[in-house]
Amino acid sequence: MNDIQNPAASAAIQGRSPWRAAWDSLRLMMQDSFAVAGVAILILFVVTALAAPLLAPFDPFKAMMTETGRLARLRPPSGEYLLGTTAFGNDVLSQFLHGFRVALLVGLVAAVAVGFISTVFGVLAGYFGGWIDDVLMRITDVALSIPTLPFSIVAVALLGPSIENIILVITILFWRNGARIIRSAVLTERERVYVKWARAAGASHFHIIMRHILPNIVRVIFLWVTMSVAFAILTEASLSFLGLGDPTVISWGQMLNTAFSSGNLRTAWWWVVPPSLALVMLVSALYLIGRAYEEQTNPRLRRR
């Protein structure tokens, strides 16, 4: 547990570096078979997303033609089109593979933005309390009263359907819960005796936040970010399914939308199943990781 180094060897006092801490918790997490499954799925998805242009046999927007020069509409999977074709003659496999990129891009960018904003709001409100807390939390309350779906529909319709706008909408929608969760974690940390002591020793607020508050709530932030990735991906899919997706890119939600609007949702299973399955798997993988991480950092949930 504690590897004692020779104190004379290094002049400066070393603590556990954040990388080392992250590595330690990752290693601990890997003892959980659910977490391993989650991480494996995630890695597979990331690799697929990166390699999508190489893996995809066709251009996702290209309409496939038969030898007779007609549109290759709604072909079931075959040797030529591994996952069949859409009603507009596009190759499903190629669209599906490109969908990985959008899903992960939206998920990652939105989650990082959500994590950042929630942390800033939560830490400032929780740590300083008083009127700062009042003001920030009232803003949060207002944000919390925004209805999710109507707001996203109206916002995307007004701003125009693009990936950037969808990420913006998702960020606006999900920072609010995170801010509350992080604030309550900060409220607990703020009352620790070592925080009181640090104030008595003359430490600045910045010092206390960076050294005593943040390191102890990293797990809460990480958990929220993981969950946000899942929320973001689902929200993007929902918006695209409603026809508010970015028309210039292919996402899973959009694939489902097209299948639905062309009236083939019930018949063209090869068109519907891959994006649905991928969505479920990706979101499940993220939940599995989040749950395992929480279990590992919260001793009360530890099953050992």
Add this chain to the structure above:
Amino acid sequence: MAASTPPRAGTRPASAATLAQLAELNQRLAWKPAARLQVEGLSIGYSTLRGRFHAVEDISFEVPAGTNLGLVGESGCGKSTVIKALMGLQPANTSVSGRALLDGQDILGLDDRGLRDIRWNSISLITQSAMNSLDPVYTIGDQIAEAIRAHERVSRATAWARAEEMFALVGLPAGRLYEFPHMFSGGMRQRAVIAMALALNAGMLLADEPTTALDPIMQSQIMTRIRGIHAHMRRSMILVTHDIAVVAETCENTVVMYAGKMAESGPTADVLERPLHPYTMGLQNAFPRLPVPGAPRQPLISIPGVVPNLLLPPPGCRFASRCPFATDLCRTTAPPVVRHGAQVATCHHTDRSEEFRAAAARPETWRNMRGAA
């Protein structure tokens, strides 16, 4: 639970029927004799991720009917574990062996039903943190009355009247029965828990650190109540504490525990005046006392070292690593239980206790072994 009762300042006038039932209940409860408890070879083991260990190992003692027994030791010595096992409150992954005969009935192997029958009725508990043993959503009066009605077939009004009497007994105004636990101060809450423990006049009271975390005035108030109750109602009691002065003032007999084992036991006066076990000697020296006018001040001596890890108990005596008198024998062989008159000690060298007592009073004896520990 019963219909909520509005908070009132005074007590509610009792009907004649209630008074008659109360008198009958009081008489029935007053007939309950004090219980006798014999604990024989009690061992309590936990299994954890890092292996199995014994929190308590082979403890034997007796509480004769109508006496107080002090169970003394430092945190982690297993004293609270003993109390939990006697109440059947040990966690699920615990193995308990040995016997605990309460008036001849073994209470260690009881099933849920059996436990329900004896709890409050013949053995009751005064816990360390009163807040945790009271339900925050019911009034204190409701809780005491329910405990009475769980065991005695009496009307709610009678049970409530009995609760009022118990409150008077611990010096709380009856009107406060209508209040909720959070409206009480720490000391008052502790008294309410005592009132609850007394409500069925159980023959055996287990008091688990009843005054820890209270300031001296509160502590004295609570202990005065407990002593008064003991004197008047002649109940038997086990008092778990780390404060040997409280034991000296309250208990006829004392058991000193160290690292899950019994170090010494016997009549309190003997144990404190002529301790046989070096740990008892060390504990006495380390205990702060008020200065006595005119008398030279006794030095305060700490016991060096730390309690051994119970997962890897040392092969010999568990106190050997901190004992200034330890020999090679102590470090290799578990000491026998030696009887000296009424006193019992688990030590290889009880025959040299007189010499040890003289040496233990000198700070150098303990200080010199600091390097070793």
Add this chain to the structure above:
Amino acid sequence: MTDRPTIAPDAPAVIEARDLKTHFQGHTGLINAMLGLKPPTARALDGVDLRIREREIVGLVGESGCGKSTLGMSLVRMYQPTGGQILYRGDEITKAVGRQLKDYRRQAQIIFQDPYSSLNPRLTIGQVIEEPLIIHGIGNAAERREKVIKAMELVRIPAADNIDRYPSDLSGGQRQRIAIARALVLEPKFIVADEPVSMLDVSIQASVLELLDELSRDLGLAVLYISHDIATVGYICNHVAVMYLGRIVEEGKAEDVLTRPLHPYTQRLMAAIPRMDPGEATERVELRGDVPSPLAVPPGCRFSSRCPYTTPLCEAVEPDLSDQPSGQRVRCHIHDDRAARAHPELTPPRPGLVTETADAGILVETLDHA
């Protein structure tokens, strides 16, 4: 622990409180504010004079809620006093801010009760002790390390084995030593020790007390030792102050206050302590009720609501601290007839004359009935 070094009575004070007051304002609701109702004020600390000199350990005792921790927190400027003065070596720092406050924070340190939550579990012992040096920007990494090792030696925790360990690897007594080392690394002149041993086992309490005693001797520290365990106060303190409801009711040399208390409250406080030897036990006088709330401080003597000797004078006029022939200072009309002479119409209390009956009667009566 032998006798404490004697402190010259005219030695300059390291820290001094003059009529120090810390009142806490409750919250007013919106409706109350509109109705013009003032929020309740808790007079936690209500006019305390105290001086601590070099090498002196002053014990502060009293029931929970008497304001002793508030005094400690106010002296290190964790609470902002609402009145009076705090002087550090003659300089007033009551309202110091910025640079001056930070300088003062370097000189005055505090040790808290709970050794389990006072150290950040994510930092190594070395980092914990180094932190105050970083806060005050002292030295480079190597110099800081040297100071940390020195501080660990002072509290007798071997640096080589422990500097890279985590607090969870240490016992309660060792953690409290680390907390002391962290306080010492800045070489302060004044330390507030707020119940430093009350959560430790009896067998190791002594070693921490001994450490405080030695440090005050060797480093010339002024220490305020706050405790409700009055017996421990007798071992390390030169001077003892007894607080009741925000004020000092008795103070004097430790031996005098602990063995010959004059104030009725101190007498009861001392009598409440369990004695080891049956022969030592004094007559146990039970102190009734709880401390009155600092939100509603009684007029007159603050102890009058619980004192057995209370008379109309006590209920009307608050006594001042008066010097006694035995060297103590006591806040009680029994030992000071100035107020009685000023108010001849009010009956003064007399020593030993009990004016109120105790409630012990209820106990005996009910028990006989049961």
